[in-house]
Amino acid sequence: MSQITNSVHTAGAILSIDLDVIKSNYQRLCQELGDVPCAAVVKANGYGLGVGPVATALWQAGARTFFVAQIDEGIELRAVLPDADIHILVGFLHGSDDAFSQFNLIPVLNSLDQIDRWKGRGRCDVHVDTGMTRLGLAPDEVDQIPNGLDIDVLMTHLACADDKDHPLTHQQIRTFRQVRDVVAHKRASLANSSGVFIGPEAHFDLGRPGCALYGINPTPHQENPMQNPVRLQGKIVQVHEIDTQSSVGYGATHALKAGQKLATIAVGYADGYLRSLSSKGVVYIGEQEVPVVGRVSMDLISIDITGLDCEAGQLVDLIGPHNPPDCLADLCGTIGYEILTNLGSRYKRIYKGE
Numbered sequence: 001m002s003q004i005t006n007s008v009h010t011a012g013a014i015l016s017i018d019l020d021v022i023k024s025n026y027q028r029l030c031q032e033l034g035d036v037p038c039a040a041v042v043k044a045n046g047y048g049l050g051v052g053p054v055a056t057a058l059w060q061a062g063a064r065t066f067f068v069a070q071i072d073e074g075i076e077l078r079a080v081l082p083d084a085d086i087h088i089l090v091g092f093l094h095g096s097d098d099a100f101s102q103f104n105l106i107p108v109l110n111s112l113d114q115i116d117r118w119k120g121r122g123r124c125d126v127h128v129d130t131g132m133t134r135l136g137l138a139p140d141e142v143d144q145i146p147n148g149l150d151i152d153v154l155m156t157h158l159a160c161a162d163d164k165d166h167p168l169t170h171q172q173i174r175t176f177r178q179v180r181d182v183v184a185h186k187r188a189s190l191a192n193s194s195g196v197f198i199g200p201e202a203h204f205d206l207g208r209p210g211c212a213l214y215g216i217n218p219t220p221h222q223e224n225p226m227q228n229p230v231r232l233q234g235k236i237v238q239v240h241e242i243d244t245q246s247s248v249g250y251g252a253t254h255a256l257k258a259g260q261k262l263a264t265i266a267v268g269y270a271d272g273y274l275r276s277l278s279s280k281g282v283v284y285i286g287e288q289e290v291p292v293v294g295r296v297s298m299d300l301i302s303i304d305i306t307g308l309d310c311e312a313g314q315l316v317d318l319i320g321p322h323n324p325p326d327c328l329a330d331l332c333g334t335i336g337y338e339i340l341t342n343l344g345s346r347y348k349r350i351y352k353g354e
């Protein structure tokens with residue numbers, strides 16, 4: 001990842017990531033899984049939080065099995081964790097033979113064609129599609145898996161894991177049990193973060209959580225059992241005392257009256273502060289909630305600080321204890337995953353607990 005910024009004085013915002021919180025989230029998931037081991041999903045740059053520090057922290061917390069989406073992510077992770085088991089969800093792509101051997105990566109084989117090309121090359125995983133229709137072999141193809149394939153993780157993925165009562169969830173668990181009973185393998189794995197909280201019937205031999213490690217609520221209809229490791233502090237770069245009727249931002253979408261006070265913050269949609277948060281986002285100054293007013297622009301947002309004492313250079317919480325990623329996501333109709341994975345590259349990143 002390109003790191004353009006290098007100081008709290010030159011950056012428009014400071015992104016602090018508490019690695020101790022990520023470790024304690026890992027331990028919380030281990031506790032939920034009981035005797036079943038817990039892998040860690042660190043795809044998409046550790047869900048936007050920085051795969052190097054995040055994966056190192058998870059290794060220190062005891063994780064030994066890691067999943068990433070892409071082969072290139074596996075190569076990057078190998079430089080961070082020389083001894084980890086690194087599994088590649090996208091599978092054995094054409095022409096990627098050397099990458100798998102050179103960096104000791106384990107493919108999640110998603111089709112009979114991939115299995116046929118991998119055969120004889122050693123340890124692999126196999127993904128069976130029990131209802132997601134995205135990646136994996138159909139259940140009726142598993143009897144064509146050749147004998148002698150060295151399958152470490154036999155896996156499937158839930159489509160509606162965050163709704164434990166969804167009929168598809170139960171159907172997928174049933175189908176996966178049948179598959180598990182006929183395919184030789186070392187470890188069966190089904191549960192993503194939400195799956196871990198479904199209970200023992202979803203745990204099988206290996207948990208495979210991602211988002212919960214990073215504080216996203218795996219049980220959206222209940223209180224969040226995870227802690228938020230992320231704080232994003234944006235810098236006030238200008239304060240406006242409004243003395244005449246006017247408006248703020250592109251499109252002049254938000255009217256202003258004399259007597260109002262605005263602050264301009266040096267964060268915009270180019271930093272992953274989504275444009276759909278226009279006139280919807282909330283920022284905290286200490287304990288005080290302050291609204292984003294007008295459109296989010298590329299590099300800037302405006303907030304209404306009427307009645308507050310603020311000055312240029314001051315930091316405000318764009319993400320923090322009162323407005324975690326799930327909360328921002330709710331305000332603009334997305335999910336916490338998207339807020340995290342969009343976190344920009346211009347922030348000064350500070351890791352606590354490194």
Ligand SMILES: *Cc1c(COP(=O)(O)O)cnc(C)c1O
Pocket residue numbers: 041043089157191192193194208209210211212
């Ligand atoms: C991303 C992913 C996970 C992790 O899912 P979370 O919902 O983030 O816990 C697990 N398994 C597969 C196949 C995935 O693609």
